[in-house]
Amino acid sequence: MGRYELLAEQIKAQILNKVWRAGERIPSIRQCCKTAGLSPMTVLQAYQLLESQGWIYARPKSGYFVSHQTLNLLEPTRQPVKLQSTQVDINNILFDVLQNTKDSSLIQLGSAFPDPQLFPLKALTRSLASSSRKMSPFSTVSNLPPGNEPLRQIIAQRYAQQGMQINPDEIVITSGGMEALNLSLQAVTQPGDLVAIESPTFYGALQAIERLKLKAVEIPTHPRTGVDLNVLAQSLQQLPIKACWFMTSFQNPLGFCMSQEDKRDLVSMLSLYHVPLIEDDVYGELYFGNERPLPAKAYDAHSSVLHCASFSKCLSPGFRVGWVAAGNHTEKIQRLQLMSTLSASIPTQLALNEYLRAGGFDAHLRRLRRMLEQRQHQMLQAIQYYLPTNVKVTQPEGGYFLWLEFAKEIDSFALYQRLLAEKVAIAPGILFSSQKQYTHHIRINYALPWNSRVENAIDLLGRLLG
Known part of the structure; x- marks a missing residue:
């Protein structure tokens, strides 16, 4: 010792x-x-x-x-969800809310982005400058989909460290995690198809479903254990679901991580119904335990899981580099990418490859996880101290979001508007459902640097909740 x-x-x-x-x-x-x-x-x-x-x-x-060692915080309840397909109409309200994330004068409790100061920006800038100087004139062609080969190789090596055998040729480099997810959804659906999602879900999934003219089927989700597999099985029997879009580790907004048994059962169930799983795993590296939880992709015996991940949440938000390990769908993903964005940014692919091969990524991740865990504890302490005792809040073991449930008479969108007038931004719960649910819920980001402004914002929230 x-x-x-x-x-x-x-x-x-x-x-x-x-x-x-x-x-x-x-x-x-x-x-x-x-x-x-x-x-x-x-x-x-x-x-x-x-x-x-x-x-x-x-x-x-x-x-x-x-610290007050005992956090006497209540856990949010699993909300009832109607087993039906829903036409998604969320972009207008979401656009208004996301516009506010660009306002640097606001305390961004509702932001979807981590604190940029948590990342090794100087080292990444050096890698970008160095790789740009060495970039071949032919890089534009050689790094077309599926993307930079050395970068795909190092990603495959990180899979191998978890005991997963992913061929570098199955990996398609994308412009961030959202492009990986959007291309995956487009590859396995047609307009009018039904897509199963968590409830509440990441609003990016709702945006993609709306844009592709699909319909959402919300599956009730426990704030600690994740998707209700029994209800999912019932949905697969009753409805012609063509794809599932689930975040199995440190889900946004709830923060749950499904157990390894449930991930295995999920893949087995979807294989039985020949339904592809789009696995959104952008927060997988942000765990607080001793080891990274295996994704559902680890149990994919038929190459039908499209595993989507990104460096944006754990290393370089501004570089916008993600990927999808697409299995049987690899060639279709490449064709769709060539017809849309053509390819992910070549200089940033080269820079990330150089940074990763220089070493230091895992040391950075350890520091990042430690800081996020500390900030979560500080935020939970403030919630316990300033907010009413009937407020319910998640206590996730990774990621950087908390999901808060208030008394049913609280209108979280009205609360959002009142806080905006006081220069505080939150994410109202209505953003996270196609069925206009979660009207007395909010999501907050605890990755912000803890300071008196953030503490005062939580104090203000508590006073408004009264």
Whole structure:
């Protein structure tokens, strides 16, 4: 055990023995250096470890404080969903809400994007400059779909590290995760087809279904365990569902991660009905546990799962590079891409390949996960302190979203408008359903840097909920 770990254990014991009580400030890093005879770096590491474990939390310019260890938070309830196909009409309201995400004067609790300062932007910029200088004049042609071969190879290697055998030729590089998902949906459906989605679901899925003139079938979803497989089986028996679009790990907005058994059963069930699964796994790397959960694709014996992922949520939001491991649908995905965007950006493909081969990606991911876990704890602490006790909130083990359920008389869209007037943006629940449900729910982003502005926004939310 290292020196910082020993110090962390000593402070933890002091907290358990009530030397330091919940809400009290512990000694500063400088004070601890003097009393413990350790370097500032060692003490900082100990404090960061305690923070990641939820024992303490930081207040900007104030120091470190003892956390309230028991989060007495209620879990959101699974909402009833009508088993029917629905014409999607969400783009107008969604456009208005998303426009506000560009306003830098707002506190962006409703943003779908992580804090850009969490990413190694300088290293990525160097890789972009370096790879651009070395770029061949023929790169435009050689990196057409399925995309840059060395990049596809390194992605295949990361699959192999999880025990998954994915041929690099099955991987198509796309302009972000959304293009991978949209191309996948287009490859397996025709206008008028029915697509099963989670309820609540990621609004990007609703946008794609609306654009392609498809219909949505919402499947009730538990905030901790995910899609109700019994209802899904009933839907497959009663309705001509042509595809499923599910986010099996750290779903947006609920944050659940389906168990490995349920993922296996899901793939087996869909195989029985010959229904392809579009697996949205853009948050898969953002886990807080000891190892990355296997995607449903790991149980795909018939190459019918289209596994979509991206570097946007875990490494480079601005580069817009994603991919789909498309199995039997690889050639069709390539043809569709050639007819639409032609290819993902060549310079960013080359830059990501260079960055990944230089090493350091996994070290970055470990730091990123630690920071997200700390920020989630800080946000949950604030929710417990400032919001009414009847508020229900998820406590996911990855990703960077929380789903909040209020009393039924609360209109979350009206709440969204009131908060906008106070320079605070949230994502109202109506965005996450084709059936206009979740009118007393919101989604908030906890990846923002924790500071007094964010804390004051949660305080304001609590006062408006009254």
